[in-house]
Amino acid sequence: MNMLEENASIGFIILDSNWHYIYANQYGASVLNRSPEDLIGKMAWTEFPAVIRHATYSHFHQARRSGEEVVFKEYVKLSNQWIHVNAYPVGDNLHVIIRKTEMLANHEAIENNLYQKYTDYVQDLITLTATDGTLLYVSVSIKGLLGYELEDMYGANMLSFCHPEDLDGLKKIFMTEDTDIRNEQGTISCRFLHKKGWYVWFENNSKWLLDEKGKRTQNLGIWRDISERKIGEERFLQAQRLGQFGSFERDLEEDTILWSDEMFRIHGLQPAVRIDLSKAIELIQPDDREKVWLATKQAVLSGVSDTEYRITRQDGEVRHLRSQIERVILDGGRIAVRGLIHDITTHKQIENELIQSKAKLEIAQEIAGLGHYEWDIIHNMVYLSDELTALFGCHNAVKQMPVETLIDSIHPDDQSNAKAAIKNALLKGSLDLVYRVVVREEVRILHTLARTSYDEWGRALCLFGTVQDITVQKQTEELLRKTEKLHVAGQLAAGIAHEIRNPLTALKGFVKLMCHASEESKMRYYHIMQEEFNRIELILGELLILAKPQAVAYMPHDPFLILEEVIQLLNTEAIMNNVEIILCGDSTLPTVNCERNQIKQVFVNVIKNAIEAMPLGGILTITSLKQGNDVILTFVDQGQGISEDRLPRIGEPFYTTKEKGTGLGMMVSFTIIEEHHGCISYQSKLGVGTSVNIQLPASEQ
Known part of the structure; x- marks a missing residue:
């Protein structure tokens, strides 16, 4: 300007x-x-x-x-x-x-001057060559593109700089004998040798200059560096190989199809440029040929189409392909279709395996009484599997509902606990809950396990979990507990009979004495007899607790007081086995939210095992203490001990170290403590004794 x-x-x-x-x-x-x-x-x-x-x-x-x-x-x-x-x-x-x-x-002179400046400063390479390829002129951009000086190039033959694999294509421009075509021009891609030894990709647009007789005299060429484009093309070809997809183009007026190399590999053929249409159709399975024809027709009519079909390769292998087709208009207005073919055989195999796995999982869920659910927390909708729909007694058409509706189906006595557990799951990420539902006037016991997923900001998005009907399992566990109670009561019968016989003997004697005693003595005898009656009542009460079914009610209880009552019940058996029970530690423990009779059953099992582990007698030391928000009770005996290889199996059904034991006692004990959100741990050494730790959470004050 x-x-x-x-x-x-x-x-x-x-x-x-x-x-x-x-x-x-x-x-x-x-x-x-x-x-x-x-x-x-x-x-x-x-x-x-x-x-x-x-x-x-x-x-x-x-x-x-x-x-x-x-x-x-x-x-x-x-x-x-x-x-x-x-x-x-x-x-x-x-x-x-x-x-x-x-x-x-x-102005024409100025234009000529500007043209000279263009050829000197443009980034593309401009050449003027003789008919045999000898360079007559080359622009100064040769220095930046290939590293050569101008004097290196004048008089040289450009064919000598071409990559051997591209030489044939370049020779077609200069070595053809057909000189009758006037104003001949064309495009070719080839690699030229850089002065430092590597090759650079160029795209050439060339045009022959003709004399008055129409013969070629010089070739004017413009060469553009397309190395980056070639790298992109190579990456695309690599993506085709890795992604197992190829490309194609078909002119509807021709009987051949242009295929990429990957298309030939997918079909198990040697790479070429084109393939006969009949050969390509022959590879498609007969049942799918009409589907492919209709997809091509749809692409021609509407512009795009998408279909899946199967082919049989020459080696007999069946492959699943997905074709995406679009309509294009070629030079001259001819219609063609081009698109991508994706080999989805592996995906189809995985899909079939998933379908089979899903079917097997559904059968397993049905057998196990197991269902699954997903709570979309953002939209507050719970999606239920078919098994859960049946478990909750919902209509078959009901597959989703607000979480409030689902909570309403829970037994009224368990709803507050369920709401608290769900709230805790959203904060801590997991849910483990046992609750009851009433289905057609029948109470069912369900167990759910779930995990919470969060977004990148820590916001709860989804709670996914499983639900299992454990009604039969709970009934079986309760039956085992009752059986174990009766078993313990039978074992204690001799000691209890002896414990009752002593006060009865005293009572009989005092009855006889009262016949001849004074009024003052009668009153004293009466108080003694009353104490003996109370002792008999206490012993029988404890025995009934073990034998009589009790309603499950979790309430705050003093664990130290429960221990004292159990020790009083088992003290006679301990004395008969020359075992001394010592209770020490903190007697002012915080209360534990528990079912009193179940905790008593656990203490009875642990103390009886300790007494039986000391056939020659010994001392059983029971300590209690508060640790953080937990109550810790430790039972240490001086028995024979348990080997390290047996310790991990304690609590398994029917596994016992006693000659006539059933293994159910500790299994029931483990289950009870787990239901109270506590834990039992064992430490033992052969010939020294065993230590049992029971940890229970203290009640919230």
């Missing part, structure tokens, strides 16, 4: 998108009989309304619509002269160059 400003015979004007003057040099304004200051900011057609009827108006609009330069001549009445106008759009603006007609000859 500086050159135009300095040249007094060339005008330069810029119009914005609304046809306002935003720039004009001195000559451009003078042609319009104005100064630059008079034009800036004014609209062209308002300032010069007569122009609307002249060539300038239509050509300016044409340049803006087409986006291409428009050249024309115009007579300017204001300055009484003919001008030559070039108008070309730049972004939203229109640039206008104005020259006197006598300047056109000088």
Whole structure:
């Protein structure tokens, strides 16, 4: 633009998108009989309304619509002269160059000069070669592209720089004997040797220059560096190999199809450029050929289509393919289809395996009484599996519901506990809950395990879990507990009979004494007899607790007091086995939220095992303490001990270290403590003794 400003015979004007003057040099304004200051900011057609009827108006609009330069001549009445106008759009603006007609000859010289500058500074490589490939001219860009100096190239044959694998294609340009085709031009891609030893990819657009007789004289070539594009193409081919998809193109008027190399590999054929249409159809399984034909027809009619089909390769292997097809218009208006083929055989195999696994899982869930659910926390909807729909007694059509509706189906006595457990699961990430539901007037016991998923900000998104009907299991466990209670009661019968016999003997004696005693003595005898009756009542009460079914009710109880009652019950048996029971530790323990009789059953099992582990007698030390939010009870005997290989199996059904034991006692004990959210642990050494730790959570104050 500086050159135009300095040249007094060339005008330069810029119009914005609304046809306002935003720039004009001195000559451009003078042609319009104005100064630059008079034009800036004014609209062209308002300032010069007569122009609307002249060539300038239509050509300016044409340049803006087409986006291409428009050249024309115009007579300017204001300055009484003919001008030559070039108008070309730049972004939203229109640039206008104005020259006197006598300047056109000088302009051609300027164009030649600009062409020389273009060939010197353009990034593409420009060559002019003789008919045998000898370089007659090469642009200076050769230095940046291939590292050669100009003097290295003049007189050299460009074929000698070509990659051996691309030489045949380049020779076709220079070595063909067909010289009858006039104005011959073409495009080819090949690699040229860089001065430092590597090869660079170029795309060549060439054109033969002919003499008056139509013979070739020189070849003008423009070579563009396409290395980055080739890298992209190679990556695309690699993606095809790794992703197992190929590309194709079919001209509907031809009997062959253009296939990529990966297409041939997928079909088990040797790579080529094209394949016969009949051969390609032959590979498709007969049952799927019509499907492929309809997909192609749909693509032609609507523009796109998508289908899946099977092929049988030459080696007999069946492959599943997915085809995505689109319609394209080729040169000359011919219709073609092109698209991608994806080998989805592996996906189909996995899909079939998943279908089979799902079917097996559904059968397993049905057998185990197991169902699953998913709570979308954001939308507050719970999605139920078919098994859960049946477990909750829902109508078959009901597959989802708000979480409040699901909680309402829980037994009223368990709802508050369920709500607290769900709230805790959203905070801590997991849920483990046993609760009851009433289904058609029948109480069922269910056990759910679930995990919470969160987003990147820690917001709870989903709670996914399983539900199992454990009604039969719980009934079986309760039966085992009752059986174990009766078993313990039977074992204690001798000691209890002895314990009752002593106060009965005393009572019989006092009855006889009362017949001849004074009133003062009778009152004293009465108080003694009352104490003996109370002792008998206590012993029988403890025995009934072991034998009589009790309703499960979790309430705060003093664990130390429960221990004292159990020790009083078992003290006679301990004495009979020469075992001394010592209770020490903190007698002011916090209460434990528990079912009193179940905890008693656990203490009875642990103490009886300790007594039986000391056949020659010994000391059983029971300590109690508060540790954090837990109550710890430790039972240490001086028995025979348990080997390390047997310790992990304590608590398994029917596993016992006693000769006549059933193994059910400790299994029941473990289950009871787990239901109370506590734990039991064993430590033992052969010949030294065993230590049993029972940990129970203290009640919330």
